[in-house]
Amino acid sequence: MLFLCLIKQKRHFVDLYTIMKIFNLTINFEEKDHSSIVLPIAEGESVLDVCMENGIELQHNCGGVCGCSTCHLYVNKGMEFLQDISDKEEDFIDRAVNPRINSRLGCQCITTTGDFEVLIPDQSGFMGH
Numbered sequence: 001m002l003f004l005c006l007i008k009q010k011r012h013f014v015d016l017y018t019i020m021k022i023f024n025l026t027i028n029f030e031e032k033d034h035s036s037i038v039l040p041i042a043e044g045e046s047v048l049d050v051c052m053e054n055g056i057e058l059q060h061n062c063g064g065v066c067g068c069s070t071c072h073l074y075v076n077k078g079m080e081f082l083q084d085i086s087d088k089e090e091d092f093i094d095r096a097v098n099p100r101i102n103s104r105l106g107c108q109c110i111t112t113t114g115d116f117e118v119l120i121p122d123q124s125g126f127m128g129h
């Protein structure tokens, strides 16, 4: 009985994995001693999620709930593949250090349909670094 249950669970996991869309996220860094990296990102995942899963430093003082601006970054390519920006996100971007037209918040930067590329600002200026 337990064996059959495990087989069913494994097949369900495989089915989920095969329907999940995976894209490429290229991350560049302002900090000169960091090299660019390309990582997989699943549909519905945020840049902050991928950074945390891979030990990449991206500040997130509010815990990723669009309540600060510390996860601010720039989208260099593929903005059209991300979820639309909300009014709340725009408000927090206005408070970020050096906001630009391609600014987004890493926790709100959620992929939907394609590959994209970001630039993570220098994180060394944040308190507690």
Ligand code: FES
Binding pocket: 059, 060, 061, 062, 063, 064, 065, 066, 067, 068, 069, 070, 071, 092, 105, 106, 107, 108
């Ligand atoms: S972690 Fe605070 S807005 Fe993204």
